[in-house]
Amino acid sequence: MSKNIASLRNCFxxxxxxxxxxxxxxxxxxxxxxxxxxxxxxKNLRELKRDPRLFKWTDKYIKGGIRKQK
Structure with missing residues (x-):
């Protein structure tokens, strides 16, 4: 298998x-x-149960923040 083939997997x-x-x-x-x-x-996903939308180092970050429903 060639190393030039891109992986179809993305980090969850x-x-x-x-x-x-x-x-x-x-x-x-x-x-x-x-x-x-x-x-x-x-660790952030399983142990700490964090939301990736709150961290700037993730691709899923939302600049204005997310609104939590009460």
């Missing part, structure tokens, strides 16, 4: 591309697959 937390052979795969009980590019993304 930050949205960056995950190269083939890299990253961490999490398979949930319902069969969905979540790829993370690094342990930083994995």
């Amino acid at each position: 937390f930050c949205g960056k591309r995950v190269d083939t052979g890299k990253g961490i795969m999490l398979v949930k009980n319902d069969g969905s697959v979540q790829w993370t590019c690094s342990s930083k993304c994995k």
Whole structure:
């Protein structure tokens, strides 16, 4: 397989591309697959349960912020 072929996987937390052979795969009980590019993304997603829209270093960041429903 050529190394020039782009990966179709994106990090579930930050949205960056995950190269083939890299990253961490999490398979949930319902069969969905979540790829993370690094342990930083994995910790923020699973252990700390953070929202990626609140962090500037993610591609999913929203500049004006998000409105939380009460």
